[in-house]
Amino acid sequence: MIIVLILFFIGFSLGIIFKTNDKLIRISNTLVNGSICLLLFFLGLAVGINEDIMNSLPTLGLQSILLTLFILIGTLIISYIAYKILFKSNEK
Amino acid sequence: MKSSILILSFFIAGILVGKLITIPELFIDHDISLYVLYFLMLLVGIGIGSDKNAFKTLRSINYKILLIPLISIAGTFFGIVLHQMIFSNFSWRQSLAVGSGFGYYSLSSVLLSEMGNETLGVVSLISNIGREVLTLVLAPLFVFFFGKIAPIAAGGATSMDVTLPVIIKFSGKEYSYYAIFNGIILTILVPLIISLLY
Numbered sequence: 583m584i585i586v587l588i589l590f591f592i593g594f595s596l597g598i599i600f601k602t603n604d605k606l607i608r609i610s611n612t613l614v615n616g617s618i619c620l621l622l623f624f625l626g627l628a629v630g631i632n633e634d635i636m637n638s639l640p641t642l643g644l645q646s647i648l649l650t651l652f653i654l655i656g657t658l659i660i661s662y663i664a665y666k667i668l669f670k671s672n673e674k
Numbered sequence: 675m676k677s678s679i680l681i682l683s684f685f686i687a688g689i690l691v692g693k694l695i696t697i698p699e700l701f702i703d704h705d706i707s708l709y710v711l712y713f714l715m716l717l718v719g720i721g722i723g724s725d726k727n728a729f730k731t732l733r734s735i736n737y738k739i740l741l742i743p744l745i746s747i748a749g750t751f752f753g754i755v756l757h758q759m760i761f762s763n764f765s766w767r768q769s770l771a772v773g774s775g776f777g778y779y780s781l782s783s784v785l786l787s788e789m790g791n792e793t794l795g796v797v798s799l800i801s802n803i804g805r806e807v808l809t810l811v812l813a814p815l816f817v818f819f820f821g822k823i824a825p826i827a828a829g830g831a832t833s834m835d836v837t838l839p840v841i842i843k844f845s846g847k848e849y850s851y852y853a854i855f856n857g858i859i860l861t862i863l864v865p866l867i868i869s870l871l872y
Contacts, residue, residue: 626688
């Protein structure tokens with residue numbers, strides 16, 4: 583998937599070069615939203631025609647949220663420790 | 675919030691069409707969506723490269739601002755380690771790939787459905803939307819119990835846009851640069867880490 587990264591960095595460089603071209607940036611942002619909607623429609627399509635995924639969707643949803651809860655707990659614990667050590671002393 | 679509902683409705687429309695209508699093979703051809711993904715990556719790059727906030731935050735840089743994305747990443751991976759110790763629903767690689775969406779559900783889900791598989795794309799979509807929505811709703815509690823960095827780290831890549839208003843409201847305006855910087859770095863890392871894993 584090296585192509586993905588190469589394209590990303592080409593875009594990144596183009597973005598820096600054409601930073602002041604508001605019209606171009608606006609068109610690019612609109613196209614981002616459009617292609618994301620299109621790709622998620624495709625993802626939905628792939629899910630819809632796949633009986634296996636359709637049947638496991640409720641379980642899959644719960645498992646996904648469970649993972650999210652653990653990720654949030656992890657970030658909260660680490661940010662609590664970091665805040666106590668590094669940031670709190672700054673405040674008046 | 676509005677955009678996540680829009681995106682979800684396209685996803686659900688896709689499911690309904692796939693379920694109810696027999697579509698010709700041509701339209702479920704993988705090549706089409708792969709080329710759209712390539713196009714999207716180019717555009718996402720342009721979006722980040724041209725972001726004027728990115729350079730504003732770089733001017734206010736100090737060593738502490740660099741720590742924020744590290745805290746967010748370390749927290750995400752710490753949570754995944756805890757999850758993997760208790761549950762085995764997903765493999766380590768799958769959980770890391772989903773977690774590395776850092777709340778950027780649109781990009782991470784389409785990347786994973788193209789590169790990994792559709793199931794993982796769906797998991798990434800639900801999990802990362804959940805991260806954004808829960809951060810939006812619970813931000814005041816996060817700040818109260820875990821300090822002012824907490825909603826920034828929890829919001830991940832969304833701390834530069836969707837969750838920025840609640841972060842400013844509950845952590846304070848002085849944390850807005852931290853939040854924007856964190857969002858930019860994590861947004862760049864999403865495609866990097868996911869393509870390293872898949």
